[in-house]
Amino acid sequence: YLCAWQKKCYEAGLVGCDYPVEYGGGGHQGFQRIANQEMSRAGVPYLINVIGLGMAAPTILHHGTEEQKRRFLPPLLAADEIWCQGFSEPNAGSDLANVQTSAVREGDHWVINGHKVWTSLAHFAKWMILLARTSRDDKYKGLTYFICPIANTKGVTVRPLIKMTGETGFNEVLFEDVIVPDSLRLDEVGKGWTVAMTTLLHERGAAEGAGGGGGQSLEARIEALIELAKRTRRNGRSLWEDPVVRDRIVRLVVRAEAFRQTFRRARVEALCDHPMRIPLQSKLLSSELVQDIAAVALEVAGPYSTLYLGDDNAPDGGQWPLAYMNSYGITIAAGTSEIQRNILGERVLGLPKSK
Template sequence: MDPSRDTAEKRDLRERARAFFRDNRPSDPGFKLPQTFLEVESEEQFLWLKAWQKQVYDAGLLGVEWPEAYGGKGLPPGSQRVVAEEMGLAGVPFLVNRIGLDWAGPTILAVGTEEQKQRYLRNILSCDEVWCQGFSEPGAGSDLASLRTSAVRKGDHYIVNGHKVWTTQALWADFMILLARTDLNAPKHAGISYFLFPMKSKGVSVRPLVKMTGEGGFNQVLFEDVEVPASCLLAGEGDGWRLAVMTLAFERGASEGSATGGALASGGEVARLVALAKEVSRDGRPASEDPVMRDRIAELAIEEEALLASALRARVPGLVEERPLALPFLSKLVSTEFGQKLAAVGQELEGPLAQYAFGAERAADGGHFQRAYMNSFGFTIGGGTSEIQRNLVGERILGLPKST
């Protein structure tokens, strides 16, 4: 995070990114924008955010580490993180095709055929094609290997039947990274395959779900005798579990070249908390003067800096060589719980004002922290609950014995 350590090439990229986000910061669209890619609920929001990502890509600031042959710039490792840092500092909107950029794209880049790389990667960066993730099912969330969606080979295509849930942006997506069972008789981890699934196929039904914030974003997806070409299979039959673990590692920031540079590229929320503390009152004085609240905010500031430092540490090969997945999986666990804790402190700062919902006339900071707190549960549950993450880290990464 220290620009003074940039190479000349990265300094030039940082200056270009800083200038672009300064000069092209989008104006207020006149309607509510979601806080994260998990809350995109209307076509109006989606199209606005899609146009923003296209603008960032056209400026040469997206996918900068991906090969030029697939729409990237072929720059050295760490370059995309420079752009992500400047995005965070500028406070510009997020990139809506997050699942394509950070999960589907890196997985295709790692194991896809040349034809698949040429077909999908450029359109992911430009946001011409948006992706969703078809992993969780009603009976297979944290225990993902228990999934029952099936894909049966019939000549040059597969017939897909099943049900996925908590599918972010399925309503707008062109493609899905889909886990389906291709061998019903194999052990549950061995019979799963990974598909680059076209969402506009006949027999696909998408049903939006409403969250406790009153917003959408999540969906359930039903597949009824859906025919998909065999060319949609990624790698080989039975490789699905291995590829799912790879994708989840990318989701947690294991790839330096992920197109958004990682979820926690720069800080900002603690600064927002400090600003709020100066605006609201406790016992007739600004909350920023309350010693207890000052101590709570200081703890969060220290934790935020530690998370940023840990993200840098994950990029130093010598520090992660022995257990390369440990930091990415721990980062998902710690950063999502940090976000939840921070939003809770924000509401505590507001006192009685915390009762006002997002967008209410008297809500402090527009109700940002109320909305952030309710949305935070999507992050601590999605991709494996915090409890599951602790088991994964302890048992599968650190090799600790199972608890009794």
């Protein structure tokens, strides 16, 4: 039903607002962020094609050929075709340039062999944005970026990975002599690292609401935490009346408001002194705040925080332990918090590299 939901949002003009009309978009620059924030505030279901919207679409728009843009963007926006991301590997996570999945050219196509891991949505995606090694001569210049067919493709095996929450949102994907036409290559051979940086820039920026809409906003999470504190009684009174609890929650409110105001100001082009600063800060601050909100909620719930989904006695249906466990993945995905700080320090602030 989530595919149908995104399609309805697309038909209502709430998805693809910023994209040119000729590629299936609305042609209204700057509207998508507002639409996403309003959908999050309303608590509507999230947009299922989150990787397509937040990563694949902007990458194709920036690096794709005219034919690729017209072929892939309209069905992506409408959720007629779901996308996944093939970057991480068993030995190439934080060190993304260590990708070993190979692509060997044979005439007008490429033969892909390798192993990708932590691939969200691969179990029902039709396409994957794939980073593969086309040369061993140079770590960075030896990478090339492809659009790879996944669904019902010979040589592609998708295996689910069970998370600690019991969910199966992640997958590992194995490639054995998978054929990809050269027409599905994005940008030039050996330019994969540059294209991948475009993808990561948008993946990190999606945390601020620039990618897919829906889901739960920071404000909604804090409001739910406040309601939990008001309902939870200890020693005969509501925890919302406890000054220590109120102080913990108010600190989260201040951080959320500082986050919102920082990026409202930074979106003014004249104040954007470095293109990487906004998405890097956005990903770092929002992911850590999401984790801290969930941690405080577990403290407020006390022993009841051990009750999980499906237990009638679990506060808020057991969403808080689920949110807490998932929050660790949020601080790791698209680069850990430590990596974000290193990049900000070295590339934005000009500090010496860490040893």
